[in-house]
Amino acid sequence: MGMATDAVRRTNLSQVLRILHVEGPATRAQITAHTGLNRSTVGTLVGDLAEVGLVEEGEPRSTGGRGRPSPLVSVVPMRTAVLVIDVKVDSVAAGIVGLGGHRLPFHRLERPRVRTGIEPTVDDLEALARKALADLPAGQHLFGIAVSIAGLVDRHTNTVSEGPNIGWTQVPLPDLLLERLSLDLPAVMANDGDAGVWAEHLRGAAIGVDDVVYLSGEVGLGAGVIVGGMPLGGAVGYAGELGHMVVEPDGPRCGCGAQGCLELMVGEQALLRRAGQTEDGGRDALDAVLAAIVDGDEDALAAVARTGHWLAIGIANIVNVFNPRMVVLGDMHALLHPHVIDQVELRLAAKSLVGRRSPVRVVASRLGDDASAVGAAEFALEPLLSDPLGADLGTPATA
Numbered sequence: 001m002g003m004a005t006d007a008v009r010r011t012n013l014s015q016v017l018r019i020l021h022v023e024g025p026a027t028r029a030q031i032t033a034h035t036g037l038n039r040s041t042v043g044t045l046v047g048d049l050a051e052v053g054l055v056e057e058g059e060p061r062s063t064g065g066r067g068r069p070s071p072l073v074s075v076v077p078m079r080t081a082v083l084v085i086d087v088k089v090d091s092v093a094a095g096i097v098g099l100g101g102h103r104l105p106f107h108r109l110e111r112p113r114v115r116t117g118i119e120p121t122v123d124d125l126e127a128l129a130r131k132a133l134a135d136l137p138a139g140q141h142l143f144g145i146a147v148s149i150a151g152l153v154d155r156h157t158n159t160v161s162e163g164p165n166i167g168w169t170q171v172p173l174p175d176l177l178l179e180r181l182s183l184d185l186p187a188v189m190a191n192d193g194d195a196g197v198w199a200e201h202l203r204g205a206a207i208g209v210d211d212v213v214y215l216s217g218e219v220g221l222g223a224g225v226i227v228g229g230m231p232l233g234g235a236v237g238y239a240g241e242l243g244h245m246v247v248e249p250d251g252p253r254c255g256c257g258a259q260g261c262l263e264l265m266v267g268e269q270a271l272l273r274r275a276g277q278t279e280d281g282g283r284d285a286l287d288a289v290l291a292a293i294v295d296g297d298e299d300a301l302a303a304v305a306r307t308g309h310w311l312a313i314g315i316a317n318i319v320n321v322f323n324p325r326m327v328v329l330g331d332m333h334a335l336l337h338p339h340v341i342d343q344v345e346l347r348l349a350a351k352s353l354v355g356r357r358s359p360v361r362v363v364a365s366r367l368g369d370d371a372s373a374v375g376a377a378e379f380a381l382e383p384l385l386s387d388p389l390g391a392d393l394g395t396p397a398t399a
């Protein structure tokens with residue numbers, strides 16, 4: 001009886017906190033309507049969450065109807081926060097994310113290809129993480145650390161199994177960082193595409209869309225898939241490596257061992273090479289190409305059209321496999337979206353069996369470069385959202 005009651009209470013607390021976290025402030029009346037719980041139960045749950053500082057009640061807001069106005073309940077964004085680390089090939093970042101998706105401005109560092117090794121990366125991340133931690137008010141609690149990385153991630157061991165574009169194998173990155181920062185915190189690490197698609201689903205371009213594919217081009221092509229509202233994981237959690245779908249079997253050799261992977265045809269290096277820039281030019285070179293496109297430069301336009309050609313082939317295949325309602329293009333491909341969308345839509349209408357029968361919207365990311373970091377933070381907050389009063393709210397940050 002006691003245990004069953006505890007379990008029900010935990011589920012109800014989780015439900016209330018999750019509504020406020022995902023959907024924003026709500027009146028008690030709205031929470032009552034949303035959960036189907038009765039009013040006095042909601043009052044008790046909100047009181048319990050307020051007592052530990054996870055939520056607060058603001059001024060009563062008139063609902064315009066009869067009866068007493070209902071108080072507005074919202075999360076306390078920084079009651080306990082997550083230190084987020086983002087590792088792409090061209091850049092690394094660190095920042096603080098709290099409840100409700102509230103975030104302090106991220107510290108991002110563009111970096112040359114020579115700094116993608118493990119040691120330089122950890123050096124750069126340590127410096128960025130210290131800046132991020134300095135943003136926290138004194139005595140601020142840290143709930144955990146969340147890492148997003150462009151590579152295969154073993155979530156059970158928090159290890160980067162393989163990162164073809166940074167040349168890493170079997171790297172326990174969160175442990176290395178926690179040691180550098182002298183922090184002892186729960187850590188979560190996720191593949192950038194898995195984190196990115198979750199962020200876009202919760203807080204970005206795909207809110208309310210339960211079948212989504214996210215493709216995010218940088219040097220590689222990160223990808224994540226949500227099917228029926230659930231992240232697609234696969235046997236070991238490696239599912240959704242759409243960037244390594246072979247589209248040109250005689251094409252160039254990929255870091256994964258195959259030839260002609262989609263990411264080689266639509267990634268940053270191919271675009272830069274086609275546009276006459278240095279392949280390893282990074283963000284500066286990419287910005288130059290984007291500016292040239294806007295200026296109507298013929299070489300740049302031809303380069304982006306070639307990228308659009310391969311992207312359209314990739315998306316048409318992906319739509320045949322997953323039948324998504326939406327494809328979200330992130331990072332570099334969000335910037336290219338206006339220049340490639342016609343090619344993609346044409347191919348979907350003409351040469352994708354599923355695409356021409358089931359409407360699919362191909363849109364640009366709303367979270368941009370930060371999507372994967374935002375998603376990783378959501379994964380790290382999950383224990384708190386599942387069991388708000390049972391979770392350790394964390395320790396004051398001192399790094």
Ligand SMILES: [Zn+2]
Nearest residue numbers: 244254256261
């Ligand atoms: Zn590959």
